[in-house]
Amino acid sequence: xxxxxxxxxxxxxxxxxxxxxxxxxxxxxxxxxxxxxxxxxxxxxxxxxxxxxxxxxxxxxxxxxxxxxxxxxxxxxxxxxxxxxxxxxxxxxxxxxxxxxxxxxxxxxxxxxxxxxxxxxxxxxxxxxxxxxxxxxxxxxxxxxxxxxxxxxxxxxxxxxxxxxxxxxxxxxxxxxxxxxxxxxxxxxxxxxxxxxxxxxxxxxxxxxxxxxxxxxxxxxxxxxxxxxxxxxxxxxxxxxxxxxxxxxxxxxxxxxxxxxxxxxxxxxxxxxxxxxxxxxxxxxxxxxxxxxxxxxxxxxxxxxxxxxxxxxxxxxxxxxxxxxxxxxxxxxxxxxxxxxxxxxxxxxxxxxxxxxxxxxxxxxxxxxxxxxxxxxxxxxxxxxxxxxxxxxxxxxxxxxxxxxxxxxxxxxxxxxxxxxxxxxxxxxxxxxxxxxxxxxxxxxxxxxxxxxxxxxxxxxxxxxxxxxxxxxxxxxxxxxxxxxxxxxxxxxxxxxxxxxxxxxxxxxxxxxxxxxxxxxxxxxxxxxxxxxxxxxxxxxxxxxxxxxxxxxxxxxxxxxxxxxxxxxxxxxxxxxxxxxxxxxxxxxxxxxxxxxxxxxxxxxxxxxxxxxxxxxxxxxxxxxxxxxxxxxxxxxxxxxxxxxxxxxxxxxxxxxxxxxxxxxxxxxxxxxxxxxxxxxxxxxxxxxxxxxxxxxxxxxxxxxxxxxxxxxxxxxxxxxxxxxxxxxxxxxx
Amino acid sequence: xxxxxxxxxxxxxxxxxxxxxxxxxxxxxxxxxxxxxxxxxxxxxxxxxxxxxxxxxxxxxxxxxxxxxxxxxxxxxxxxxxxxxxxxxxx
Numbered sequence: 001x002x003x004x005x006x007x008x009x010x011x012x013x014x015x016x017x018x019x020x021x022x023x024x025x026x027x028x029x030x031x032x033x034x035x036x037x038x039x040x041x042x043x044x045x046x047x048x049x050x051x052x053x054x055x056x057x058x059x060x061x062x063x064x065x066x067x068x069x070x071x072x073x074x075x076x077x078x079x080x081x082x083x084x085x086x087x088x089x090x091x092x093x094x095x096x097x098x099x100x101x102x103x104x105x106x107x108x109x110x111x112x113x114x115x116x117x118x119x120x121x122x123x124x125x126x127x128x129x130x131x132x133x134x135x136x137x138x139x140x141x142x143x144x145x146x147x148x149x150x151x152x153x154x155x156x157x158x159x160x161x162x163x164x165x166x167x168x169x170x171x172x173x174x175x176x177x178x179x180x181x182x183x184x185x186x187x188x189x190x191x192x193x194x195x196x197x198x199x200x201x202x203x204x205x206x207x208x209x210x211x212x213x214x215x216x217x218x219x220x221x222x223x224x225x226x227x228x229x230x231x232x233x234x235x236x237x238x239x240x241x242x243x244x245x246x247x248x249x250x251x252x253x254x255x256x257x258x259x260x261x262x263x264x265x266x267x268x269x270x271x272x273x274x275x276x277x278x279x280x281x282x283x284x285x286x287x288x289x290x291x292x293x294x295x296x297x298x299x300x301x302x303x304x305x306x307x308x309x310x311x312x313x314x315x316x317x318x319x320x321x322x323x324x325x326x327x328x329x330x331x332x333x334x335x336x337x338x339x340x341x342x343x344x345x346x347x348x349x350x351x352x353x354x355x356x357x358x359x360x361x362x363x364x365x366x367x368x369x370x371x372x373x374x375x376x377x378x379x380x381x382x383x384x385x386x387x388x389x390x391x392x393x394x395x396x397x398x399x400x401x402x403x404x405x406x407x408x409x410x411x412x413x414x415x416x417x418x419x420x421x422x423x424x425x426x427x428x429x430x431x432x433x434x435x436x437x438x439x440x441x442x443x444x445x446x447x448x449x450x451x452x453x454x455x456x457x458x459x460x461x462x463x464x465x466x467x468x469x470x471x472x473x474x475x476x477x478x479x480x481x482x483x484x485x486x487x488x489x490x491x492x493x494x495x496x497x498x499x500x501x502x503x504x505x506x507x508x509x510x511x512x513x514x515x516x517x518x519x520x521x522x523x524x525x526x527x528x529x530x531x532x533x534x535x536x537x538x539x540x541x542x543x544x545x546x547x548x549x550x551x552x553x554x555x556x557x558x559x560x561x562x563x564x565x566x567x568x569x570x571x572x573x574x575x576x577x578x579x580x581x582x583x584x585x586x587x588x589x590x591x592x593x594x595x596x597x598x599x600x601x602x603x604x605x606x607x608x609x610x611x612x613x614x615x616x617x618x619x620x621x622x623x624x625x626x627x628x629x630x631x632x633x634x635x636x637x638x639x640x641x642x643x644x645x646x647x648x649x650x651x652x653x654x655x656x657x658x659x660x661x662x663x664x665x666x667x668x669x670x671x672x673x674x675x676x677x678x679x680x681x682x683x684x685x686x687x688x689x690x691x692x693x694x695x696x697x698x699x700x701x702x703x704x705x706x707x708x709x710x711x712x713x714x715x716x717x718x719x720x721x722x723x724x725x726x727x728x729x730x731x732x733x734x
Numbered sequence: 735x736x737x738x739x740x741x742x743x744x745x746x747x748x749x750x751x752x753x754x755x756x757x758x759x760x761x762x763x764x765x766x767x768x769x770x771x772x773x774x775x776x777x778x779x780x781x782x783x784x785x786x787x788x789x790x791x792x793x794x795x796x797x798x799x800x801x802x803x804x805x806x807x808x809x810x811x812x813x814x815x816x817x818x819x820x821x822x823x824x825x
Contacts, residue, residue, distance in 0.1 A: 178778070180777075181747050181750075181776065181777055184747075186746075186776050186777060187777040188775070188777070188812060188813060191814075195812075202812065204780075204816065206781070206784040206785075206816075209784050209785045210788075211785060211788055212754060212757055212758055212761065212782070212785050213758065213789070215781070217751050217778060217782070220777070220781070221785075222780065224813075225814075226814075
């Protein structure tokens with residue numbers, strides 16, 4: 001990948017962040033937080049996208065962003081009110097902006113031109129009121145943006161547009177503060193940008209510079225005076241300083257007798273740019289350009305250099321017209337220092353650490369087998385090594401951990417679109433966006449969440465009329481929440497709609513032959529029928545949720561992640577889908593157990609207690625199915641080796657160990673094993689990838705002695721497998 | 735005898751503090767700056783160099799610029815900076 005392409009990739013990555021920020025800020029506007037800072041943040045996000053897009057010649061994106069930005073400019077100047085209609089339009093515009101970015105990336109073939117054009121018309125209508133928008137030519141002139149040539153040679157100024165003449169030139173005096181540099185901006189780049197507007201004369205004033213011992217590296221003390229010999233529009237100048245206006249002292253005065261320059265910056269809100277705006281594509285481009293333009297700097301003696309012509313203008317003392325810089329808001333926290341790392345590198349590291357864990361376990365096993373005393377130096381050293389390995393593993397996993405925000409932030413758009421299509425009023429409430437989970441899990445969450453949200457809006461929520469008739473507000477609420485619980489991440493999608501119509505669900509299930517007509521089912525079992533393959537309650541397949549993907553597919557994709565899905569519903573009040581997923585797909589704390597000479601791993605988070613069955617506590621329901629008394633309750637006792645097909649005959653429960661487990665749904669059962677061998681952290685190896693999916697088995701791992709052990713899928717064993725009789729053709733081992 | 739300080743390739747935000755420290759360590763010595771390897775020059779390092787220029791002049795010690803890279807020449811001019819050697823000559 002050449003330098004330009006690499007920067008383009010970075011640009012699109014940053015676009016993702018900008019879009020997320022844009023969405024978040026628009027949501028704030030929607031919630032009534034229409035303060036200047038929020039409006040400014042929206043403006044900056046759109047402006048940043050536009051600026052970067054211009055550098056790459058993405059014209060359609062630039063044009064759309066420009067119209068969007070123009071309206072934001074009207075809002076931030078207070079010339080237009082930030083009312084509900086405007087905010088709704090902005091939200092839809094952000095969706096189309098995202099489409100333009102995706103199209104520019106090649107992720108979608110093209111933008112829906114009709115929709116884009118309609119949005120442009122709406123934005124322009126809001127910007128210009130009832131008046132017709134300026135002609136296209138004017139708009140081009142007004143862009144204030146010029147596509148930057150990749151080669152940023154100073155002697156190739158891009159011809160400036162020809163706006164209405166207001167001044168024949170400008171004097172720009174600016175003094176960068178230290179934080180301008182800290183925000184990754186550079187004077188040199190600003191001067192280059194000014195140089196693009198026309199011929200400039202630059203004078204550096206270092207009179208305020210103290211001697212070295214008194215100089216603070218964090219403070220700026222140089223002042224530049226730039227005389228621009230071009231009759232450019234003031235807006236073009238403002239654009240150059242757009243990202244640094246609060247990080248430098250700036251004064252702009254017209255040269256050559258212009259008359260109408262009244263406080264050009266007074267309308268400009270002095271805002272503190274958040275760190276996310278520090279992404280300086282121009283800087284990146286300049287850097288790349290430098291690398292391309294002069295890969296080997298030529299070394300020449302200083303004396304041979306032709307001296308710069310003497311500055312034409314002495315250091316002036318202009319009357320500042322511009323606003324003084326404004327101190328940073330106390331609420332702006334310093335951004336954490338981050339680096340971007342190729343995901344492959346992180347994955348390689350994780351794999352290697354996984355191997356390290358296995359090797360360490362093998363080494364421990366060898367030491368154990370060698371008969372060395374536990375107090376020996378080697379054994380103690382190994383224990384330290386184990387702790388360190390664990391720490392390395394935790395640290396590496398933390399690198400991959402990401403907040404679910406990246407998925408949640410895509411949902412408001414989905415909700416808007418689906419709500420529009422089905423003519424329902426929907427409010428999306430998100431909770432716990434900062435909950436962190438492994439990146440792989442985050443990525444694979446998007447699809448099931450999307451489907452369930454669609455489902456909630458399409459099937460769960462009533463129409464506004466129905467809601468009002470039911471004594472509810474016309475607007476339905478869908479809540480999307482993420483939280484950590486017992487070492488897993490739980491995602492809840494709930495709505496305040498009609499709830500599951502159990503009669504209807506049961507009837508459909510009977511009609512489709514999924515259950516017997518006289519099957520005695522609990523409410524929970526009826527609710528869970530919607531996850532049955534082939535089940536669809538929609539009488540007419542809609543564009544929204546009936547896309548050929550049933551809830552059974554959602555369930556399978558969640559199960560493939562080692563997760564569970566459950567539903568609870570109250571008629572007339574709404575439904576809640578609960579997804580529970582492991583925080584990581586790489587490691588697991590497990591209990592090592594033996595069952596008919598097979599070594600198995602029971603995931604530790606599912607285990608409640610272990611006990612030795614006493615004959616007095618055992619009972620057989622119907623003389624066949626064993627149950628065990630556990631804290632004044634009877635739990636089903638499941639002979640794991642038997643139902644997994646490891647042996648033909650049930651073992652005597654009193655010869656084994658019972659491990660009480662709890663499913664995601666809160667159901668408890670006792671699993672019967674031959675013995676417990678220990679507890680350890682295991683590296684998860686996918687069984688599907690390396691072999692095939694096996695019922696009752698979530699994954700596999702490699703033990704310290706090099707053998708493969710199966711990791712049990714406790715929920716499936718307790719809920720599904722126990723119900724079924726053992727299929728004669730299903731044998732994992734003979 | 736004049737000491738020579740070879741300036742780093744990249745004189746950006748991160749290079750500012752080390753540059754200041756290096757210069758301070760050489761304060762009082764006649765010094766020649768070798769800018770032949772410089773490929774980036776930012777505002778913070780520029781102000782340190784301007785400050786050094788002022789400091790050496792105030793100390794009455796010679797500070798001059800030796801070899802420079804093509805980039806240095808262009809960037810120095812683009813930043814509108816005065817001839818580096820002049821103030822040293824005044825001392």
